[in-house]
Amino acid sequence: MGGKLLEIKDLVVHFFTEDGVVKALDGVGFHVNSEETFALVGETGCGKSVTMLSVLGLIPIPGKVINGEVLFYDEDLRHELGIGGSGPVDLLKLSPELMNRVRGKRISLITQDPMTSLNPVYTSGNQIMEVLTTHRGVDRRGAESETFRLLESVALVPPKQIAEKYPHQLSGGERQRVVASISLAASPNLIIADEPTTNLDVTVQARILELLLELKERFRTSLIMITHDLGIVAETSDRVGVMYAGSVVELSDVFALFKEPLHPYTKGLLEAIPNPRKRRKGPLKSIPGSVPDLIDPPEGCRFHPRCELASEICREDKPELREISTGHYVACHHV
Amino acid sequence: MALLEVSDLRKYFVVEKGIVRKNRNYVKAVDGVSFTLDKNQTLGIVGESGCGKTTLGKTVLRLLEPDSGVITLNVNGRSINVLDADEEEMRLVRKKMQMVFQDPQSSLNPRMPVKSIIGEPLKILKIAEDPEEREGIVLNLLTDVGLGKEHMERYPHEFSSGQRQRIGIARALAVGPDLIILDEPTSSVDVSVQAQVLNLLKRLQETWNMAYLFISHDLGVVYHMSDRIAVMYLGKIVEVADADRIFDNPLHPYTRALLSALPFPDPEFRGKKKRILLEGTVPDPINPPPGCRFHTRCFERKANRPCKREEPGMREVEKKHLVACHNY
Numbered sequence: 146m147g148g149k150l151l152e153i154k155d156l157v158v159h160f161f162t163e164d165g166v167v168k169a170l171d172g173v174g175f176h177v178n179s180e181e182t183f184a185l186v187g188e189t190g191c192g193k194s195v196t197m198l199s200v201l202g203l204i205p206i207p208g209k210v211i212n213g214e215v216l217f218y219d220e221d222l223r224h225e226l227g228i229g230g231s232g233p234v235d236l237l238k239l240s241p242e243l244m245n246r247v248r249g250k251r252i253s254l255i256t257q258d259p260m261t262s263l264n265p266v267y268t269s270g271n272q273i274m275e276v277l278t279t280h281r282g283v284d285r286r287g288a289e290s291e292t293f294r295l296l297e298s299v300a301l302v303p304p305k306q307i308a309e310k311y312p313h314q315l316s317g318g319e320r321q322r323v324v325a326s327i328s329l330a331a332s333p334n335l336i337i338a339d340e341p342t343t344n345l346d347v348t349v350q351a352r353i354l355e356l357l358l359e360l361k362e363r364f365r366t367s368l369i370m371i372t373h374d375l376g377i378v379a380e381t382s383d384r385v386g387v388m389y390a391g392s393v394v395e396l397s398d399v400f401a402l403f404k405e406p407l408h409p410y411t412k413g414l415l416e417a418i419p420n421p422r423k424r425r426k427g428p429l430k431s432i433p434g435s436v437p438d439l440i441d442p443p444e445g446c447r448f449h450p451r452c453e454l455a456s457e458i459c460r461e462d463k464p465e466l467r468e469i470s471t472g473h474y475v476a477c478h479h480v
Numbered sequence: 481m482a483l484l485e486v487s488d489l490r491k492y493f494v495v496e497k498g499i500v501r502k503n504r505n506y507v508k509a510v511d512g513v514s515f516t517l518d519k520n521q522t523l524g525i526v527g528e529s530g531c532g533k534t535t536l537g538k539t540v541l542r543l544l545e546p547d548s549g550v551i552t553l554n555v556n557g558r559s560i561n562v563l564d565a566d567e568e569e570m571r572l573v574r575k576k577m578q579m580v581f582q583d584p585q586s587s588l589n590p591r592m593p594v595k596s597i598i599g600e601p602l603k604i605l606k607i608a609e610d611p612e613e614r615e616g617i618v619l620n621l622l623t624d625v626g627l628g629k630e631h632m633e634r635y636p637h638e639f640s641s642g643q644r645q646r647i648g649i650a651r652a653l654a655v656g657p658d659l660i661i662l663d664e665p666t667s668s669v670d671v672s673v674q675a676q677v678l679n680l681l682k683r684l685q686e687t688w689n690m691a692y693l694f695i696s697h698d699l700g701v702v703y704h705m706s707d708r709i710a711v712m713y714l715g716k717i718v719e720v721a722d723a724d725r726i727f728d729n730p731l732h733p734y735t736r737a738l739l740s741a742l743p744f745p746d747p748e749f750r751g752k753k754k755r756i757l758l759e760g761t762v763p764d765p766i767n768p769p770p771g772c773r774f775h776t777r778c779f780e781r782k783a784n785r786p787c788k789r790e791e792p793g794m795r796e797v798e799k800k801h802l803v804a805c806h807n808y
Contacts (some may be wrong), residue, residue, distance in 0.1 A: 188670035316761045346528035346697070348758045351741035355757065373670065376700075376743030380750055399747045417675035418745055419704030421727050426704060428682065431675035435640050 147179035149218050150334060150367050151200070152233070156213030158195055158204060165440040169195045169208070171391040171447070174466065177384075179218075179334065182361060182368040184378040184399070187388035188414075190436055193371045196388070197337050201254060202236065202244045210237055219334060222251065250280040253328035255357075257340040259320035263312040269323040270296075270308025273330055280331035295326040298363070299356060318349040325356065329364055336361070339371045354381055375418055379403060384472075387411050390437055390447040396466060396474040407475040409452050446478065454479045481554050482516040483658060483691050484540070484577075489513045489549030491532075491539045495766065505766045509535040510546070511715035514794070517659070520685070522692040524706030524723065526699055526738075530762055531712040533695045534582070537661045540693065541579055542570075553577060555658070575605055578652035582664040584644035588636040594647055595632045598622070601654045621650040624687075625680060642673035646680065653688065661693045666701060678704060699742050703727060708800075711735045714765055714773045717794070721801040731803045733780045772806065780807060 158170040170192045177183040185193045198204050200215050216233035223234060226243050236247065248254075256262040264272060270292050277288040296304035299322040312320055321341060328336050338357060342350035358381060361368045370381055378385055378399065385402050387395040387410065395408040406412045416430035434451045437443055445462050449455040458478050466474040491510040497503040509532040517523045525533045538544045540551060542562060551562035555576050560569050578601075581587035588597055598618045601607075608614040619629060625646040636644055645665060652660050662681070666674040678701065685692060694705045702709055703723050710720040711732065719732040730736045737756040744753075758777050763769055769776050775787040785806040792804045 188672060318761065346762075347699070347741045348528065348737055349761070351743075351755060352757050354743075355755070374743065375671075375745040379745050379747040380743045403745070403747050414671060415745065417671050419678070419700040420745055421700055421703040421742075422744055422746065422749070424724070428679045429675040429704070431679055432672035433676075435642060435673060436670070 149176050150179040151369075152176040152214075152216040152218070153196065153200065154214040154216065156196065156199060156215070157211040158192075158199055158213075159209055159211050161207040161209065162440075167439045168442055169391055169439055170199070170213075171442070171463075173213070173388070173391070173393055175386045175393055175396055177335070177367055177369060179367055180361075180365055181383040182358070182370060182381055184370045184372060184382035184385045185388060186372055186375060186378050186385060188373055188436060190390075190439070191388040192391040193388050194339055197254070197339060197369065197371060200236065200337070201248055201252060202239070202241070203248075213237065217247070217251065219251065222247070246280075249276055249333070250331045251333050252335045252337065253331070253333045255321070255324050255328050255336060255338040255341045257343050259317070259324045260312060262324055263320060265312055268309055268311055269315065272323070273308070273327050276327055276330035291330075295330055296323075298329070298360065299323075299326045301326070317345050318353060321345065321353050322356065325353075325360065329360060329366075332364060333366060335367045335369065337369045337371070340373070341370075342377070343373075357381075375414060387414070390442060391439060392447065392463075392476065393466065394448065394476045398472055401470070401473050405473075407469060407473070407480045408448075408477050409454055409479070410448050446476075481559075483519045483521075483554055484517040484693075485550075485552040485554075486516070486540060487514040487550045489536070489539060489551065490547045491535050491544055492547050507765045508715045508768060509765065510539055511768075513549075513712075513715075513717055515710055515717065515720065517691050517693060519658070520689055520691055521708065522685070522694050522706045524702035524709040525693065525695045525712060526697065526702045526709060527712035528697060528738075528762065530714075530765065532715040532765075533697075533712050534663055536712070537579065537663045537693060537695050541577055541661055542573075543579070553659075571605060574601075575607075575655045576658045577661070578655060578657040578659070579661040579663065580645070580648045580652050580665050583668055584641060584648045585636070585668070587648055588644060588651075590636050593633050593635055594618075594622070594627075597636070597647060598651045598654055601651060605655055607655060617654065618650075621653055624653065624684065625650045626676075640673075642669045642676060645669065645677055649677075649680065649684070653684065656688075657690060659691045659693065661695070663695045664697070665694075667696070667698070674701070681705070699738065711738065714762060714768055716773060716804065718774065718805070719801075719803045720794075721798075721803075725798075725801050729801075731797060731801070731808055732774075732805050733778050733807075734774050737779075772804075782807065 154174050156170050156173040160167040173196050187193050215236040217236055218233045273292045274288040277283045277291055293304040296307050301307040301322050342353050382399050385399050386393045389410050395411045406415055413432040432451050443450050446459045446464050449459040464476045464478045466476045468474050492506040492508050495505045527533050539546045553560045553562055562573055599614045602614050608617055666677050696702050706723045709723050709726045710717045713734050719735045730739050737758045740756040760777050771788045771790055772792050781787050787806050792806045794802045794804045796802050797808045
């Protein structure tokens with residue numbers, strides 16, 4: 146595992162809707178090392194997908210990045226994009242044209258629903274070739290053989306037949322494999338997988354997860370796994386960021402997080418899932434209430450209305466991430 | 481005597497293709513399913529999408545009319561043949577057997593206030609015809625599921641999905657059922673809310689003395705809720721046993737694959753269990769494979785067994801542990 150590849154600093158994103166300003170991200174910060182799998186976990190609406198869309202410069206209208214930096218550490222990138230200076234590149238400062246050359250090439254995305262991320266009127270082969278010709282300047286003949294090679298690497302065989310099929314002719318698992326091969330086509334440094342298996346059955350999910358990890362090793366990329374499923378986090382990731390209502394509340398090595406969760410929210414989540422291994426059938430620990438409305442989020446720590454430890458300071462002051470032990474950060478006044 | 485006995489239940493859906501020459505096919509969604517459910521017990525039905533678990537739930541309640549089979553419900557010592565029930569008997573069946581649906585958004589009438597949604601079954605089944613009496617019952621039910629008086633006049637859209645599922649549960653409880661069919665009751669809510677709903681269901685089961693037929697694709701949730709678990713594949717039950725037995729000693733190759741695919745929320749287990757990766761996908765239910773329906777993906781198929789030709793029947797391999805596989 147190498148040094149830093151991506152670093153997000155104090156990212157604030159708001160959505161200006163008719164009902165009011167949705168404060169979706171409230172100072173998100175973490176980094177991802179090269180060749181590691183980083184999991185971003187949290188419940189619906191916590192901002193995990195918005196965080197990744199900001200990295201890709203794909204925040205939809207009426208969303209806006211208000212503050213923050215997304216630093217990409219790659220020595221060649223400045224040269225490749227023809228921008229001067231030195232040090233990491235702040236992706237948020239790149240023009241749309243330059244960002245087009247980063248997206249798909251350096252960072253690629255695997256979305257939750259392959260049916261909507263694939264174009265229904267092009268064959269799967271066509272869609273892979275498009276990436277090759279756009280980002281790698283390969284000619285058509287070369288692109289075709291490379292497409293077959295990519296399809297083989299995601300275990301879609303025979304590749305020639307699969308390449309001729311349209312998305313609707315493929316099963317859910319096969320579609321997600323095609324998306325995976327597209328994401329690999331330009332040999333990116335980072336793949337972001339946003340709930341890549343949420344629509345799939347567990348037996349198919351197992352195969353896709355296995356495949357993603359294998360590809361990550363083989364192609365030496367980093368992988369950001371966005372998920373709500375702590376089981377997937379436990380089985381795939383090296384490091385984890387836990388998000389709640391627009392902030393990262395805990396950041397840690399995966400083993401430390403499951404062994405010694407520090408934030409009350411993380412603890413609550415871990416105890417809320419039925420775990421057949423533990424043979425415990427008594428009441429599950431549940432977190433009272435539900436996720437707050439981000440138009441009018443709670444003052445101070447956004448978790449305080451649902452937290453049993455909440456005190457005066459939690460209602461007034463937003464806790465910052467602090468390092469408790471090496472590499473294990475938590476944002477809580479009571480740790 | 482068991483509360484509910486289902487035997488050889490079948491539900492086929494007709495699919496027609498072609499405009500001039502009609503080509504009739506059948507999707508065998510539920511194809512010969514039998515099980516029994518005792519009083520105050522929970523039977524979990526688990527399987528992947530398209531295995532027929534939701535159709536099974538709806539057919540048991542006759543929300544879908546089955547093609548064949550026998551469903552017997554025992555009410556106060558009286559056996560009712562659900563499929564032959566007359567109007568009066570059917571009313572009794574509805575009082576004793578209720579359902580909570582997967583998606584509370586579409587199963588609650590958006591134009592009705594909560595008060596009427598929960599009061600409706602009381603009115604229709606003539607349990608409380610006086611509006612004031614009804615309102616009192618509804619209020620008690622709301623309190624039971626963790627909501628309150630202030631929610632009586634509100635409409636479904638004013639609630640979170642967890643709260644909506646509570647309303648669906650209160651509506652099912654209203655008639656005082658002996659059995660509730662729960663179809664993926666927590667698949668639309670987040671984990672922290674899921675725990676609230678599961679805890680509520682367990683508490684209600686104890687206080688109201690009810691049996692549950694708990695349908696879900698989530699093995700962890702099914703394990704947590706169930707006394708016994710039935711695993712479905714392509715319209716059939718392939719294995720039934722006590723929940724602990726299913727996890728300790730799964731016999732059917734499909735059950736084993738399903739369990740091994742389940743991600744465990746503990747990184748210490750990573751790499752320590754052998755993962756069985758199934759080849760291919762679930763076959764088309766219009767044209768299921770002959771013999772054992774799982775044989776096309778089975779990793780334990782033996783050449784000397786009739787897997788490709790003969791459909792395996794359910795056999796009791798150990799006490800109360802039934803499996804449909806030629807290997808046992």
